Amino acid sequence: MRCPECDGEIPLPKDAIEGEIVTCPDCGTSFELYKKGGKFDIRPIQMVGEDWGE
């Protein structure tokens, strides 16, 4: 998968799970994995919501 920010290569984890956060090794931008037509793709992730936490 190509990073939409820097065009770097984002490797797909072997045991990828839908909703998993992946990070571009080149520019450090994070994305969410989701399935599109049975295949994994990435989309922007809301990085920290107002009510996010442990």
Place this chain on the structure above:
Amino acid sequence: MVYDYVRWEEKAIANAAKKKGVDLKLIDSKDVHLTLDDRYEKEFGNVVLQRCLSYFRSLHLTATLEARGISVVNNFNVALTAGNKLFTTLALIKAGVPTPRTALSFAPESAIKSLERLGYPAVLKPTIGSWGRLVALLKDKDSAEAIFEDREHMFPLYQVYYIQEFVKRPPRDIRSIVIDDRVVAAIYRVSLSGNWKTNMALGAKAENCPITKELEDICYKASKAVGGGILGVDCMESPNGFLVHEVNNTTEFKNTVPATGVDIPGLIIDYLLKLRK
């Protein structure tokens, strides 16, 4: 397991389930569409592990599942209490668990009066949120007034002035993982030099922390105070002994597992199996 994003923790829990031969269904809360008078067992089973990052999403989903007879870990009351620092502090005080002195105000002028009682420096924290986000050190009246002025222009949540005494402690705190009222692992979170905050998200270093009787006792009491389940209890080593300053509802343990060697994801699965009807 319901989630909104899969972090290291959710993936580790999924892998632990696989290893134990447990059929753990992963449900993205963002895909959920529920009619409130339906039965949900077919989709959710009878025990759900709640791992949403979003406090409001997790509370609303947990309330809905529990209303239809599904057991959720942590349950609604625990999530409500542990997800809000003020509610947690009130629960700790009620249970007699030592915690930093804390004041509450709703306007800058009255927050300054709170500070006059607590003394400077003090710490202003949002009641909801994690990772040290928007936690501010109030060194004196001038810095407090400047920070309060900013807060007045933010979302109303930030106009709940939850202010704690600044506790004299070593440059570290302790995160203990408590499952089913048992302290299973603990780490020191050692802050980066020059940073007074000890959040792992801000670069603190994790080191194994021995589980002493004193630590075990206070974490047990803190877990009981908020209602039990799977919790991350944060303590500070004050000159007068441990003080519990936070109890975390969907605790992270990415750094605790390698620092302690404890299989926390496996223990979580064991706990869920115990709860299965």
